[in-house]
Amino acid sequence: MWTFPCRIIAAACTVGIALFVATFPTQAHEFWLEPVVLTPKVGASVPIVHRIGQNFEGDSYPYVRAWFRRFVHIDARGERPIKGVEGDDPAAEVRFATRGLSILVYHSNSDEAVFETMEKFRAYLADEGLERFAKAHTDLGKPLSGIRERYVRCAKALVSVGGGGGSDRAVGLPLELIAERNPYELGVDNLLPVRLLHDGKPLEGATIKVFNEKDRKTHRRFITDAEGRAMVELPVKDRYLLGAVQMLVPTASEQKKADWTSLWASLTFARP
Numbered sequence: 001m002w003t004f005p006c007r008i009i010a011a012a013c014t015v016g017i018a019l020f021v022a023t024f025p026t027q028a029h030e031f032w033l034e035p036v037v038l039t040p041k042v043g044a045s046v047p048i049v050h051r052i053g054q055n056f057e058g059d060s061y062p063y064v065r066a067w068f069r070r071f072v073h074i075d076a077r078g079e080r081p082i083k084g085v086e087g088d089d090p091a092a093e094v095r096f097a098t099r100g101l102s103i104l105v106y107h108s109n110s111d112e113a114v115f116e117t118m119e120k121f122r123a124y125l126a127d128e129g130l131e132r133f134a135k136a137h138t139d140l141g142k143p144l145s146g147i148r149e150r151y152v153r154c155a156k157a158l159v160s161v162g163g164g165g166g167s168d169r170a171v172g173l174p175l176e177l178i179a180e181r182n183p184y185e186l187g188v189d190n191l192l193p194v195r196l197l198h199d200g201k202p203l204e205g206a207t208i209k210v211f212n213e214k215d216r217k218t219h220r221r222f223i224t225d226a227e228g229r230a231m232v233e234l235p236v237k238d239r240y241l242l243g244a245v246q247m248l249v250p251t252a253s254e255q256k257k258a259d260w261t262s263l264w265a266s267l268t269f270a271r272p
Helices: 006-023 118-127 133-137
Strands: 028-035 045-052 058-060 068-075 078-081 093-096 100-108 112-118 145-161 175-179 191-198 206-213 214-225 229-233 236-246 260-271
Touching: 028 058, 028 145, 028 236, 028 260, 112 118, 112 206, 118 133, 118 145, 145 175, 175 206, 191 260, 206 229, 206 260, 214 229, 214 236
Parallel strands: 145 260
Antiparallel strands: 028 045, 045 058, 045 093, 068 078, 068 100, 100 145, 112 145, 175 191, 191 229, 206 214, 206 236, 236 260
16 A cells, blocks of 8 residues: 655645635735534534635635634634644534524735726726725726735634524624624514624724625615714525625735735624
């Protein structure tokens, strides 16, 4: 029987990951956490898929430690890191040992997207409710081609374990969507109060996009008020993805690397 040294296996994994990065669509910003089961029994182990794509449709994304700064599970017992094996897809598996609402959190390192033309950049801004930044781009004298953006993903998923209660809360992400009611306890009510925070402060005038799994081709948009709040409609019982984006002018130290920086928040859960 042939045996392979660990260094050869590690090298093969590195090559595989490099090929994944090289072939992955760099313009696909949207990232979300997709637990295979959102309402597990107490003690169940659930695979956690990382998804990247658009409109609640995307490819799975492997566990690569170098790509994130924080990947944790928060429940009544506190916060614990979610551990995975390099290159694994699904990215990890979480055992939900405590009844109640669990929060999964992923905070990525920064990545880059490049827009070849101003037309493509404008289309991207319009799709995310960021049209005002097209004028800012021109006013600041930024380039009309080869537009570079550095972005960070801030993803959460809410998991209802054993049918128990509990509440979502701020967990310290730079851009964060917070469900101000437990979506698993809405009952006949289809309105979910949601708050958007940027560096812990309410973000006014931001667009929250809402997708549900059974109707991926359409989405609804809601605008946050002065307190960063919006009443989000969840019209059917389904899995949901909420997303929001904040665009920022790079700091002086970042300007050599990017024309813009952005933060991408997502929140996944189900309305049973």
